[in-house]
Amino acid sequence: MKRQERVRGGTGRALRADAERTEQAILEAAERVLGDNPAASMEQVAEAAGVARTTVHRRFATRDALITAMTARAIQQFDAAVKAARPDTAPPLVALYQGTANILRVKIGWGFALSRASSTDTEIARIQADVLATCDRLFRRAQESGVLRADADLAWVRRVYYALIHEAAAGRSDEDDTDALATLLVDTLLRGFGADGGHL
Amino acid sequence: MKRQERVRGGTGRALRADAERTEQAILEAAERVLGDNPAASMEQVAEAAGVARTTVHRRFATRDALITAMTARAIQQFDAAVKAARPDTAPPLVALYQGTANILRVKIGWGFALSRASSTDTEIARIQADVLATCDRLFRRAQESGVLRADADLAWVRRVYYALIHEAAAGRSDEDDTDALATLLVDTLLRGFGADGGHL
DNA sequence: AATAACTGCTACATCAATGATGCAACTAAA
DNA sequence: TTTAGTTGCATCATTGATGTAGCAGTTATT
Numbered sequence: 001m002k003r004q005e006r007v008r009g010g011t012g013r014a015l016r017a018d019a020e021r022t023e024q025a026i027l028e029a030a031e032r033v034l035g036d037n038p039a040a041s042m043e044q045v046a047e048a049a050g051v052a053r054t055t056v057h058r059r060f061a062t063r064d065a066l067i068t069a070m071t072a073r074a075i076q077q078f079d080a081a082v083k084a085a086r087p088d089t090a091p092p093l094v095a096l097y098q099g100t101a102n103i104l105r106v107k108i109g110w111g112f113a114l115s116r117a118s119s120t121d122t123e124i125a126r127i128q129a130d131v132l133a134t135c136d137r138l139f140r141r142a143q144e145s146g147v148l149r150a151d152a153d154l155a156w157v158r159r160v161y162y163a164l165i166h167e168a169a170a171g172r173s174d175e176d177d178t179d180a181l182a183t184l185l186v187d188t189l190l191r192g193f194g195a196d197g198g199h200l
Numbered sequence: 201m202k203r204q205e206r207v208r209g210g211t212g213r214a215l216r217a218d219a220e221r222t223e224q225a226i227l228e229a230a231e232r233v234l235g236d237n238p239a240a241s242m243e244q245v246a247e248a249a250g251v252a253r254t255t256v257h258r259r260f261a262t263r264d265a266l267i268t269a270m271t272a273r274a275i276q277q278f279d280a281a282v283k284a285a286r287p288d289t290a291p292p293l294v295a296l297y298q299g300t301a302n303i304l305r306v307k308i309g310w311g312f313a314l315s316r317a318s319s320t321d322t323e324i325a326r327i328q329a330d331v332l333a334t335c336d337r338l339f340r341r342a343q344e345s346g347v348l349r350a351d352a353d354l355a356w357v358r359r360v361y362y363a364l365i366h367e368a369a370a371g372r373s374d375e376d377d378t379d380a381l382a383t384l385l386v387d388t389l390l391r392g393f394g395a396d397g398g399h400l
Numbered sequence: 401a402a403t404a405a406c407t408g409c410t411a412c413a414t415c416a417a418t419g420a421t422g423c424a425a426c427t428a429a430a
Numbered sequence: 431t432t433t434a435g436t437t438g439c440a441t442c443a444t445t446g447a448t449g450t451a452g453c454a455g456t457t458a459t460t
Binding site for chain 1: 420421427
C-alpha cells in the first residue's frame, strides 16, 4: 500500500491524469456522436474526441464495452440526480419538481446512454432497478398525500412521466432553462391541457 | 393497353400475385425484426419472412430501399387513420378520441417504420408534413372550442401527444383493447394525474 | 399447354467496421 | 531526471453485411 492507488469505479486500474482526461473526452464524444447516429463507427467517435481510433480501443476493448461504460456513468449521475431530490423524505410535490429538474439535466447530457435499457452489466441493472423503485415510491407517496388522484394507475403514471422526460430532453437547446422546463413538464403531468370543467 | 396493368404506388412495375404476397411478408417481417433490433441484418429479415436473402434483395435493392418502402406504407396508413377521424369537421373532442384509436392501431403495427422520421423521399415527407399540419389544425380547433385551455402551448401539446402515442404503442400486447387505450391516452392528455384542487 | 414470372440456391465480389500489434515520440509523476 | 504510462501512426487479420449474377425448378397467368 505504499504507492497511492486511485480507485476507479469498477472500470479498471488507476489511470494517469492525461489518460483520465482522454477517457472523459471519449465518453462525451461518444454520447454526442451516437446520440446523433446510433450506428456511427468507432472511428467517428474517435474523431469527435480528438484522438486516434486505436486509442479508443485501448481504453474500451470493444464497442460494447464503450457503451456499457457510458451507460454506467450516466446511470450513476441519474441515480444521484434522483437522490438529491430527497424523494423519500421531502414533500412529494417538492421532490417531484426538484427531481425532474435534476433528471432533465442528466438526461439532456446523456440521452443516448440512458436510452440503452438492456444491459448485461449487473451493477447497472441494480442501480436502474433501484431508481425505478424509488420513483415508484415517490409516486405512491404523492398519491397517498393527494397530489395524484386516487384512481390513477401508477404504472401508467410512471410510463407517462418517463415519456415526458424523454420528449422534453429531446427538444433540448443545451442551456435552455431546465427549471422552467421541469415546471412545464410536471404541470403537464398533473393538469394536462384540458379546460378544467371539460368532461368530469 | 391490351393487357391489364396492375398499378402499384410508385414502388415499381406490376407484380404477380405470389410476388405481391412475398413483398408483403417481407415488409411485415422487417417491421417485426427491425422493431426489435434496428441493427438486424437483411438475412434476419429474410429468415423471419420465410424467404431467401436474395429474394429480399430482388424486391428491395438496398437496405435503404426496404426501409423507405416500409416507411411509405406506414405513413400512408397513418395518414388514412388521421383522415378517417374527420379531424377538420367532426367535433374536436370526438375527432381526438377517434383519431387516437386509429393512430394507435397503425402505430402498434408499424412502430419502427414510423420512427424513421428523416427520409430522403419527397412523397413521404409531403404526407408527413400534411399529417402534422392536420394534427395542428385539430389542436387549434380544440383550443378555440374550449377543449384545450387557452394558455396551452400548442407546439408542446403536440409533442406531448406524440410522446404519449409512442409510449402507449410501445407497451403493446397486439390485440389489447385499442379503444380503451386511446381513451386512457386522451384522458391523460386532457386531465393529467393531479387531484383537481391541487395547485391552481 | 405454353409462356412468363418468381424463387431458392450457390457462388462470388466488395466493403466497412472491428480489433490487435509494435514502435517511436511524448508526457506525467516519482 | 529517471521511470513508466500514454499516444499517434502504420499495419494487418478477421469478420459480417451487403449486393450481384446465373441456373434450375416451381408457380401464376393466359
